[in-house]
Amino acid sequence: GQQLNQSPQSMFIQEGEDVSMNCTSSSIFNTWLWYKQDPGEGPVLLIALYKAGELTSNGRLTAQFGITRKDSFLNISASIPSDVGIYFCAGQGSVSGATNKLIFGTGTLLAVQP
Amino acid sequence: NAGVTQTPKFQVLKTGQSMTLQCAQDMNHNSMYWYRQDPGMGLRLIYYSASEGTTDKGEVPNGYNVSRLNKREFSLRLESAAPSQTSVYFCASRAGRVFYNEQFFGPGTRLTVL
Numbered sequence: 367g368q369q370l371n372q373s374p375q376s377m378f379i380q381e382g383e384d385v386s387m388n389c390t391s392s393s394i395f396n397t398w399l400w401y402k403q404d405p406g407e408g409p410v411l412l413i414a415l416y417k418a419g420e421l422t423s424n425g426r427l428t429a430q431f432g433i434t435r436k437d438s439f440l441n442i443s444a445s446i447p448s449d450v451g452i453y454f455c456a457g458q459g460s461v462s463g464a465t466n467k468l469i470f471g472t473g474t475l476l477a478v479q480p
Numbered sequence: 481n482a483g484v485t486q487t488p489k490f491q492v493l494k495t496g497q498s499m500t501l502q503c504a505q506d507m508n509h510n511s512m513y514w515y516r517q518d519p520g521m522g523l524r525l526i527y528y529s530a531s532e533g534t535t536d537k538g539e540v541p542n543g544y545n546v547s548r549l550n551k552r553e554f555s556l557r558l559e560s561a562a563p564s565q566t567s568v569y570f571c572a573s574r575a576g577r578v579f580y581n582e583q584f585f586g587p588g589t590r591l592t593v594l
Contacts, residue, residue, distance in 0.1 A: 408585030470522040
């Protein structure tokens with residue numbers, strides 16, 4: 367099945383550092399979403415992007431919808447210990463239709479050293 | 481408002497046993513989804529129901545069946561469990577009326593098949 371290429375697979379950083387991760391696809395999407403999963407929990411939506419080129423912020427998080435509609439980026443500024451978790455990108459509404467379905471990336475594991 | 485609830489939280493089965501995972505949402509959402517999450521694989525869609533009375537296969541439907549019992553409930557059945565079905569299973573729901581509605585996830589069911 368189709369999955370999105372997400373990198374890096376894992377990151378181990380010091381508290382206060384900035385973080386960048388990205389997601390690429392061979393298919394075009396109409397919507398890009400970024401989720402965070404805490405240990406033992408389900409994913410929770412962080413940011414949703416609906417338009418190519420769109421740059422959206424949510425507190426210390428900033429995400430961009432790539433102009434080609436085939437990629438997206440998530441940045442976290444001034445990381446704190448509670449940022450620890452797995453971050454997933456997801457694409458929705460490809461040119462093949464199926465606007466109901468999400469395709470997920472493989473995830474980026476973030477560890478923050480206090 | 482409980483959101484999306486799943487039962488059970490944990491389950492251990494022997495190969496060949498059957499079981500049903502239950503999911504319910506109280507947000508009056510039209511669409512519901514079942515995913516499995518395996519290490520390094522992200523979330524993969526098993527089945528989904530775009531609206532009450534309809535179900536469709538996702539990426540990895542083999543070995544599973546689903547029932548959309550009513551608008552609130554969407555169950556996932558393993559008729560004859562196999563070790564390859566050891567995974568964490570997440571249910572999600574989405575309002576579905578407009579394309580930008582997000583998916584909300586339940587807390588997951590951790591299934592081990594021996």
